[in-house]
Amino acid sequence: MNLFFFLMSILYGILKFLHINFVPFVYDGYPIGLWIAYAIVAVVEVVLVFALSMIAVVIIVYVFRKYMADVQNRIGPNRVGIWGTLQLIADVFKLIQKQDLIPSNADSFGFKIAPYIVFTPVAIGFILIPFGNVSILNLMVTNFNYTVLFLIGVMIVAPLGEIIGGLSSNNKFSLYGALRSAAQDMGYEVPMIISLVSVIILAGSYSADGIVYAQRHIPFIVPEFIGFIVFFLAMIAKQSVPPFDLPESGSELVSGFSTEYSGMRYGIFYMANFGFMALASFVIAVLYLGGWEGPIFPGTIWLVIKGAVFIMIFLLTWVSLGRVRVDQFLNMGWKYLLPLSIINLLISSGLALYLGGVF
Amino acid sequence: MTDSQKVPGPLEGLPGIIKGMWTVFIEGFKPKVTKQVPEEKLEYTARTTGRVFLNVETCIGCTLCEQICPNGTIKMVDMSYQKKEEFEKKYPNKRHIYPSVDVSICTHCNLCEEICPTGAITLEQEVEEVHFERKSTRYTPLELGKRENEISQEAKQ
Numbered sequence A: 001m002n003l004f005f006f007l008m009s010i011l012y013g014i015l016k017f018l019h020i021n022f023v024p025f026v027y028d029g030y031p032i033g034l035w036i037a038y039a040i041v042a043v044v045e046v047v048l049v050f051a052l053s054m055i056a057v058v059i060i061v062y063v064f065r066k067y068m069a070d071v072q073n074r075i076g077p078n079r080v081g082i083w084g085t086l087q088l089i090a091d092v093f094k095l096i097q098k099q100d101l102i103p104s105n106a107d108s109f110g111f112k113i114a115p116y117i118v119f120t121p122v123a124i125g126f127i128l129i130p131f132g133n134v135s136i137l138n139l140m141v142t143n144f145n146y147t148v149l150f151l152i153g154v155m156i157v158a159p160l161g162e163i164i165g166g167l168s169s170n171n172k173f174s175l176y177g178a179l180r181s182a183a184q185d186m187g188y189e190v191p192m193i194i195s196l197v198s199v200i201i202l203a204g205s206y207s208a209d210g211i212v213y214a215q216r217h218i219p220f221i222v223p224e225f226i227g228f229i230v231f232f233l234a235m236i237a238k239q240s241v242p243p244f245d246l247p248e249s250g251s252e253l254v255s256g257f258s259t260e261y262s263g264m265r266y267g268i269f270y271m272a273n274f275g276f277m278a279l280a281s282f283v284i285a286v287l288y289l290g291g292w293e294g295p296i297f298p299g300t301i302w303l304v305i306k307g308a309v310f311i312m313i314f315l316l317t318w319v320s321l322g323r324v325r326v327d328q329f330l331n332m333g334w335k336y337l338l339p340l341s342i343i344n345l346l347i348s349s350g351l352a353l354y355l356g357g358v359f
Numbered sequence B: 001m002t003d004s005q006k007v008p009g010p011l012e013g014l015p016g017i018i019k020g021m022w023t024v025f026i027e028g029f030k031p032k033v034t035k036q037v038p039e040e041k042l043e044y045t046a047r048t049t050g051r052v053f054l055n056v057e058t059c060i061g062c063t064l065c066e067q068i069c070p071n072g073t074i075k076m077v078d079m080s081y082q083k084k085e086e087f088e089k090k091y092p093n094k095r096h097i098y099p100s101v102d103v104s105i106c107t108h109c110n111l112c113e114e115i116c117p118t119g120a121i122t123l124e125q126e127v128e129e130v131h132f133e134r135k136s137t138r139y140t141p142l143e144l145g146k147r148e149n150e151i152s153q154e155a156k157q
Helices: A003-017 A035-071 A087-097 A108-126 A147-155 A158-167 A172-203 A208-214 A225-239 A263-288 A299-320 A326-354 B010-027 B064-068 B085-090 B111-115
Strands: B052-054 B074-078 B097-102 B121-123
Touching (some): A003 A035, A035 A087, A035 A263, A035 A299, A035 B010, A108 A147, A108 A158, A147 A172, A147 A208, A147 A263, A158 A172, A158 A263, A172 A208, A172 A225, A172 A263, A208 A263, A225 A299, A225 A326, A263 A299, A299 B010, B052 B097, B064 B111, B111 B121
Antiparallel strands (some): B052 B121, B074 B097
16 A cells, blocks of 8 residues: 555545545556646645654754753753653744844845755655655655655755855854855765765665665665765764764854854754754665664664664764864865775675675 | 874774763763752752841840941841840840841851851851842841741732
8 A cells, every 4th residue: 555545545535525526537557637636645745744854853852952961960851841842842932933133234035045945955855765665555755766866966955055054144153154064065975975876786776665675684784884884974964963063163153154043044954953863864774774674563663763773873972072173074084984985885886796686 | 293283093083982972871871960949959068158047136236247247238227126034134235226137239258147246147048039129138137037938928029
């Protein structure tokens, strides 16, 4: 069964209930005459996944604040709702009430559009994750043959928003933050894509469900452990959280590229940051830990478990490690991660050549 | 670049990184030090000094506390108060003047307690002082003898 057809059947039932008769044209198993129904169902699916991603953001922010409090022997948010679970909702309402402040000499258009450029890739990325076993229950909004390429292409857009926001703020700290963001992108994106290419070579497929299906016997973290490390570090750098929070650099630049942002514009940056943490953990789980593959439980639960493990590792590195310098990060990216990812590419090419039947 | 300035490479720093992350991980299971005031009461150390307390029975009206007070917190006020028999004979207050204290400017410097010849003035561990008007922060001599929760809310407002 497919999520698409599940929602289509619900819509069909509603139309029957309202005595709206229609004659669908069936071609190749698809009722193509119902393009309005298709459009409605597609919108419903996208809204559903977007709502789920926002719920994930709320949960991650709560867990982050509680975990950081635990590590620092504090209690954390505990006043709003039971155990402080509604703290982020209260924060969002506070941010919405704030004045919409734009610096007088800022580039208004760039300043306004930058948070959306950062946030949109996160929302798009969630519709490309296979949340369940594709052959049994297709919990995937869009499924085409080049999912992973499209996912990476979408994710690379996000730092562009940081650069635009920093450049158009007319503030020296924002400018430094934007330039550091650009430098950081140079450092990690090439190793990240090369390690992704080795996954694609090993799986023999560009699609997310094909990559998961290739890991049904052995997850890719075993043959490609080097690539996993490279991709993991790149994902930390992609979120720009400590130890790789060079674009923000709270102690050096005031708040980096988001110095001049306040109110809900800053809130969008904040939600995009945590939303990308969820997306990155799901992507790593799909690419290296076999996604929804696992015994006993349904596939969705396995994906959530694997993602939660990575979220906790991200949070642990966040609260425990100090920030690296720009030159240290670029040294790491070009001198260490790039050769490692190329070595990994050679290893996976050899495995695909001689053990291709296994995967 | 000299040897002392040499930055360790990624693999040299790896044991330190793992050790630091492990320390932080262990720290997450330790008990919390935050107290939820006002639901939980704070524990005060022995040296904590709070509001000035006055024993009206033993005050002899010598004005030494008013003289030693560095910022005019203590002002002597006239008050006719009939002491008990045993205190009237031993600690007579012939001028009928007693100290009053403005708790909003008191620095808890402890000088009045040290100079008091009869031990009438003490600084107790009473720190929760809530007032709704500025004029209510000056305590009369009789109010100085009571705890915060014994002083009626009408007197504060």
